[in-house]
Amino acid sequence: MMVNSPCFTQCSEADMSKLLRSEDMSLIQIFLSQEASYNCIRELGELGAVQFSDLNEGVNAFSRNYVSEIRRSEEMERRLRFFAGEIEREKLPVPADYTVPPAPNPKDLIDLEATLEQLEGETRQINANQEALLRNFYELKELKHVLNSASAFFQEGAAIQQEGLKERLTPKYDEEVAAQVSRHLSFLCGVINRAKIPVFERVLWRASRGKALLRHMEIEEMIKDPVTEEDIPKSTFIVYFQGEQLKMRVKKICEGLGATTYPCKEDWEERRQTEAEVDKRLQELTSILSETKNHRFRMLNTVVSSINSWIIQVRKVKAIWYTMNKFKKTETGLLHAEGWCPKLHLNDVDRALKRGAQVAGSEVAPILNTVTTRRTPPTYHRTNKLTKGYQAIIDAYGVATYQEINPAIFAIITFPFLFGIMFGDIGHGCIMFLAGLYFCLKENYFLKRLKSYEEIFLMLFHGRYLIMMNGLFAMYAGFLYNDIFSLSLNIFGSGWQISNFTQYENSTGDIDPGKTYGLDPATDDWTGKPYPFGIDPFWNLAENKLTFINSYKMKLAVILGLAQMTFGLVISLFNYKFKGKTLDVSCTFIPQMIFLQCLIGYLVFMIFFKWFMCDPSTPQPSLLICLINMFLKFGSPIEPEMHLYDMQLYVQSALVVISVLCIPWMFGAKPLVQHLYPRVRQASYAPLPQSYEQFENDGEEEEEEEEHGFMDMMVHQGIETIEFTLGCISNTASYLRLWALSLAHAELSEVLWTMIIGNGLAIDINKYINPIFLVITFLFWAVATVVILIIMEGLSAFLHALRLHWVEFQNKFYEGEGRVFAPFSFERMLNGADDD
Amino acid sequence: KQWYQRRVRAMRILGPKVSNCFFLLSCWGTIMLLLLGIFFQTKSVILLKDIGYDEDRYESAALTCFIAGGIYLVIGVITYWQKVVNDRYSALEPETTTIVF
Secondary structure: OOOOOHHHHHHOOOOOOOOOOOOOEEEEEEEEOHHHHHHHHHHHHHHOOOEEOOOOOOOOHHHOOOHHHHHHHHHHHHHHHHHHHHHHHHOOOEEOOOOOOOOOOHHHHHHHHHHHHHHHHHHHHHHHHHHHHHHHHHHHHHHHHHHHHHHHHHHHHHHHHHHHHHHHOOOOOOHHHHHHHHHHEEEEEEEEEHHHHHHHHHHHHHHHOOOOEEEEEEOOOOEEOOOOOOEEOEEEEEEEEEOHHHHHHHHHHHHHOOOEEEOOOOOHHHHHHHHHHHHHHHHHHHHHHHHHHHHHHHHHHHHHHHHHHHHHHHHHHHHHHHHHOOOEEOOOOOEEEEEEEEHHHHHHHHHHHHHHHHHHOOOOOOEEEEEOOOOOOOEOOOOOHHHHHHHHHHHOOOOOOOOOOOOHHHHHHHHHHHHHHHHOOHHHHHHHHHHHHHHHHOHHHHHHOHHHOOHHHHHHHHOHHHHHHHHHHHHHHHHHHOOEOOEOOOOOOOOEOOOOOHHHEOOOOOEOOOOOOOOOOOOOOEOOOOOOOOOOHHHHHOOOHHHHHHHHHHHHHHHHHHHHHHHHHHHHHHHHHHHOOHHHHHHHHHHHHHHHHHHHHHHHHHHHHHHHHOOOOOOOOOHHHHHHHHHHOOOOOOOHHHOOOOOHHHHHHHHHHHHHHHHHHHHHHHHHHHHHOOHHHHHHOOOOOOOOOOOOOHHHHHHHHHHOOHHHHHHHHHHHHHHHHHHHHHHHHHOOHHHHHHHHHHHHHHHHHHHHHHHHHHOOOOOOHHHHHHHHHHHHHHHHHHHHHHHHHHHHHHHHHHHHHHHHHHHHOOOOOOOEOOOOOHHHHHOOOOOO | OHHHHHHHHHHOOOOHHHHHHHHHHHHHHHHHHHHHHHHHHOOOHHHHHHHOOOHHHHHHHHHHHHHHHHHHHHHHHHHHHHHHHHHHHHHHOOOEEOOOO
């Protein structure tokens, strides 16, 4: 996208923007000293006037000069992303600040780097501390739960011990032996994930061969995992077993399943003491944790206010280093840069370089050279916020070749005009106009917040001037078609009347509403006073409304099509003259123009003739059949039904002969002349679009031209001739979409009105309920109008008008093989231009 | 400041999108229905179709349109008030953005 940097308006030579053709570009070479280079490129980035060529094209990205600097800036970016992640985790609100900071100078850059490093270190440390504290905290909590449930376990355990012993020591149950055995029973208690308990049980059963006993109890409180901050349901457990071997095995199983064991005393007193200690520790930890949290919060808050500004600065710095990687180091220790710059900004670039060198304190002044070259420069159209949108839609199809006439300058009017012809409704146009106007008036508000909108809205917003103009022209076309929400306005008084009422009366003498009537200019209904501007409102009520309007709109479409195509051809004439290609003028332009006028020009002449000269009382010839018979029945006298005017036979025969003669003229004249007079060849050859970095190869050009022989030229011209002649017919027919879309729009509009609001008004129940119905039906009608007619039809008309420009208009003259001027500009980069 | 915030919050019935949308709709509705009513009163011929070719219904149709326009005016006033409340509410909170790389 082209950007009008604010610098331009204050310091350029103030010649008006020459939107007709690309600005003059020159190839410049800059020699910079190493110390000044960063500052100079920084100034050039803010200025945005130079597109640098990559002088180190073959070099790997890792072996370029400033790789370490890029690594450093990427390290800074990584740190910033870390902060962004932390801020998002805490869900801190980021204050909106829409100022764009300049790229930092080297000293500030080092400061920024140090600040980021220090902040990151501190934050990471706080995070680690917090994690450790949390872990400790949760362990203590778990221990507390274990202690709580231990008493329950032990009571249970004592009972089971007795029973188990009874079973084992039958038939003789000796108390002493029982006590002995019970002393050997040891236990292990701890905490385990609730989900793992069944597994734990099974493994224990197998490993101990049924000799170990597991009891477990749920913990109601959810324990948080300190790392993932998830709540995990856990349970306390206790395992009873006998013997040292089993103890080792149980311990290993616990480790394996992630169950933590805690030491627990059997004695109730000791347990109470431990519990008291744990409580005290928990309290301490809670206070320490909250302090840590506050500290972290405060740290992140200091970051939050400046993080967006830092991000922009780091992006600018990275862009500077990437650009500097494109430069070459000369033997004398200077940096050599090359690039394209518009001629009118050369002074600005010079001043920016001097400023940069001065700030850096370097004594070596940067050198700026203009180099003459035969390479084709990139195309640069200096646009403002109004023309930017039109340039964008033209560039979407193809960027104008350097110094070719830019169709965007004409599209500023022709595009909304064709849109209006297809949209043609005062009411819908008014709504569109107001919508566009709203966005244009509040554009500063939206421009600041561009990044926070979705793409569809952004597309609408960038096209706000287009929408506004489209709405305006749609209103104009609406007045022409006399159509406002499918009704007609009677401003000037109709030129029709009903002269004879009797034909519409039924037997009782009342007007029969069922009878329809058509308007016929041959009858007395026509008063002879034409409606001053637009279509007569009476047509809205006539039965033959569509018959008339279709014919009218189709003819209008053909007339407009011829006008635009002729205009396109004339532009091609100007293009040829600018490049000095006189051969093309005489061998391409003239026969094309004559051919087009002989066919479609004659059709348009017949249209006007029929409109002005023909008598409405008798049936008149169909113009299309006339045109077709001109060719099919060439030479034979005109039939009476096809007779428009005297001398028709001679005029038509002459036109046919001339247009047929034009075809070999278009086809063969140019190759013939080039073959016979080789000197003429060079001036007429279009400069071949060359690749970006071709220093030599000027000599090779001439060799290539000689190789393009006669046959190649013939084939090329043959294709162009066929394309043009067939295109004459097909493109004219293509313009009929102007009629088709406006018909669809009018019919949709009428359907919506009669079906929705018509029904709303037709309901006649009660004086008080009617308005409520009307309110509801109006709501539906409004929503349907906006969604179907304005958005859908608007998009459709926009697309078709665009297609008419891209194909039917531009294939008469446009080459479109240029490339866009993409200067190194921070503004462009921040707004999302993707170059490298 | 807290109590002010709470008062403003309490007055918020419709959200910003709904209130803006219906405000625009009711503007359009008022103007259009008023004009339609005027056109019905001047007995414009174009509208015959909509009242079933019955010339006597012109006045009642005009009245319907005016009343409906009045209803839309009332809706417009309500939504305008809601718009103002919403603007005040969002002005209280400082504007936040996301971090964009």
